[in-house]
Amino acid sequence: MLDLWFSEFHAPDAKLSILVKEQLYSEQTPFQKIDFFDSETFGKFFTLDGLIMITEKDEFIYHEMISNVPMAVNPDIKKVLIIGGGDGGTAREVCRFKTVEQVDMVEIDERVVRLCQKYFPQTACALDNDPRINLIFGDGLKFVQDAPEGAYDLILVDSTDPLGPGEGLFTTEFYRNCYRALNDKGILINQHESPYYKEYAYEMRRAHKKLASVFSIATVYQFYMPTYSSGHWLFGFASKGLDPVKDADFKRWSEFGLQNRYYNPGVHLGAFALPNYVQEELQKED
Amino acid sequence: MLDLWFSEFHAPDAKLSILVKEQLYSEQTPFQKIDFFDSETFGKFFTLDGLIMITEKDEFIYHEMISNVPMAVNPDIKKVLIIGGGDGGTAREVCRFKTVEQVDMVEIDERVVRLCQKYFPQTACALDNDPRINLIFGDGLKFVQDAPEGAYDLILVDSTDPLGPGEGLFTTEFYRNCYRALNDKGILINQHESPYYKEYAYEMRRAHKKLASVFSIATVYQFYMPTYSSGHWLFGFASKGLDPVKDADFKRWSEFGLQNRYYNPGVHLGAFALPNYVQEELQKED
Numbered sequence: 001m002l003d004l005w006f007s008e009f010h011a012p013d014a015k016l017s018i019l020v021k022e023q024l025y026s027e028q029t030p031f032q033k034i035d036f037f038d039s040e041t042f043g044k045f046f047t048l049d050g051l052i053m054i055t056e057k058d059e060f061i062y063h064e065m066i067s068n069v070p071m072a073v074n075p076d077i078k079k080v081l082i083i084g085g086g087d088g089g090t091a092r093e094v095c096r097f098k099t100v101e102q103v104d105m106v107e108i109d110e111r112v113v114r115l116c117q118k119y120f121p122q123t124a125c126a127l128d129n130d131p132r133i134n135l136i137f138g139d140g141l142k143f144v145q146d147a148p149e150g151a152y153d154l155i156l157v158d159s160t161d162p163l164g165p166g167e168g169l170f171t172t173e174f175y176r177n178c179y180r181a182l183n184d185k186g187i188l189i190n191q192h193e194s195p196y197y198k199e200y201a202y203e204m205r206r207a208h209k210k211l212a213s214v215f216s217i218a219t220v221y222q223f224y225m226p227t228y229s230s231g232h233w234l235f236g237f238a239s240k241g242l243d244p245v246k247d248a249d250f251k252r253w254s255e256f257g258l259q260n261r262y263y264n265p266g267v268h269l270g271a272f273a274l275p276n277y278v279q280e281e282l283q284k285e286d
Numbered sequence: 287m288l289d290l291w292f293s294e295f296h297a298p299d300a301k302l303s304i305l306v307k308e309q310l311y312s313e314q315t316p317f318q319k320i321d322f323f324d325s326e327t328f329g330k331f332f333t334l335d336g337l338i339m340i341t342e343k344d345e346f347i348y349h350e351m352i353s354n355v356p357m358a359v360n361p362d363i364k365k366v367l368i369i370g371g372g373d374g375g376t377a378r379e380v381c382r383f384k385t386v387e388q389v390d391m392v393e394i395d396e397r398v399v400r401l402c403q404k405y406f407p408q409t410a411c412a413l414d415n416d417p418r419i420n421l422i423f424g425d426g427l428k429f430v431q432d433a434p435e436g437a438y439d440l441i442l443v444d445s446t447d448p449l450g451p452g453e454g455l456f457t458t459e460f461y462r463n464c465y466r467a468l469n470d471k472g473i474l475i476n477q478h479e480s481p482y483y484k485e486y487a488y489e490m491r492r493a494h495k496k497l498a499s500v501f502s503i504a505t506v507y508q509f510y511m512p513t514y515s516s517g518h519w520l521f522g523f524a525s526k527g528l529d530p531v532k533d534a535d536f537k538r539w540s541e542f543g544l545q546n547r548y549y550n551p552g553v554h555l556g557a558f559a560l561p562n563y564v565q566e567e568l569q570k571e572d
Contacts, residue, residue, distance in 0.1 A: 013304060015303050224517065266558075273553050275347070277547045
């Protein structure tokens, strides 16, 4: 058997490794290095600059959690902006809500989309087929800056970590522009790192402090994501007033009639019930 | 720098690895192989037959979750039986509840206790100092079989996986004996594996089906445990009638006045809110 291991470091002295059946493809784009692999347990997976983005086995967890939470808090969401999300999984999930009318998706690296259309049809499917999606290749920062005031009900920042092309998506300036581009019931969800390992917790805190300085409501919610660092991963939830727990309308959410594999109303509430140490890490001063 | 990696396989093709500063000690006992290591990120950790039992960094998560959940459901718990738990962490947490009067702890391998007293004083401390603890070295199966009917309010099975010395602690016969040794308000909590990787999910299902055949209430609850397989770990909750959610009395629990790092009432409720795929895995027929 081919003894080829992909490893991702979660700390300088801790790593998760996956036995690779085959490296399917590799490309250096102007933005990042993209690699596709095949494996037994996780199926196909791909990495950007050596970090796992999605695996066939568990991408549903991430994509259900980024989309269902805001849709339950505001079931009237119609206009959605996705920043990043080149694999198409976030767009696919958003499009399962039939009441959503428009999905603008701004991905900086066209190659991610094109390669996922080839290697990950399960996530990229909606990008080809759903007429509500406007796929734009460009800089998300610039796009949000130029967006009309109050244009969106929901912004989903489905980005890489705050290094490389994703860095600008973790700045106060970007969060201010998102605020402006959202209407009064607007919600921002963003990839928010992890509370467990030191360097991830540091980035988590930084993002949280910036978001809390811009939005009146800013918190995080958690989910079990085994192929991400520590398996304890977070999204940020920020809004101009809607509360992710008190305003969740599960009756209306259930009328969407979705067959989910991870998200349900109990999971929604539990996701916002953070362990004490996570609450403390969020507030810690650096 | 010494390039010495400890690896634990979570699937035949997936492993978590930790850079080891030093192997502190190694011993083969009549029951299992015990190894102690030191590391930067996790501090000291120890393994039984090559599987991580506890690390200094995150043992609090496991030990708070095994003890606080039943104590919130029945704050009148006075007599506790611990099976396994040789590192002492479970006994330490149970002894933080001042109303607990008696803790019988039955560990099959005295060497685990003696070595943890040396290398893990943070978890083993209560074993030396708390007069409520009766430390018994022997077979937990046999002990429960011989225990008087209705002798305990709570049984905590803090065991290894269902291989090697822990195997008998995953049998219907053992669960039946636990049932008999518990009084009418009795609760059984046991180490219940994980829903994510195939082989762990299989053991999870087997344990659940057996427990559900003996106890009128049998469910599982989840917690984020980054150094265990997939980081999504479970305890079983079984009882003769008390419901882990409806009967949770957080007012009385809060009167214990504990300073926790993980557990709080929101975490308690969220722990029982299982993702859809976990609920389905539990019910699946093999």
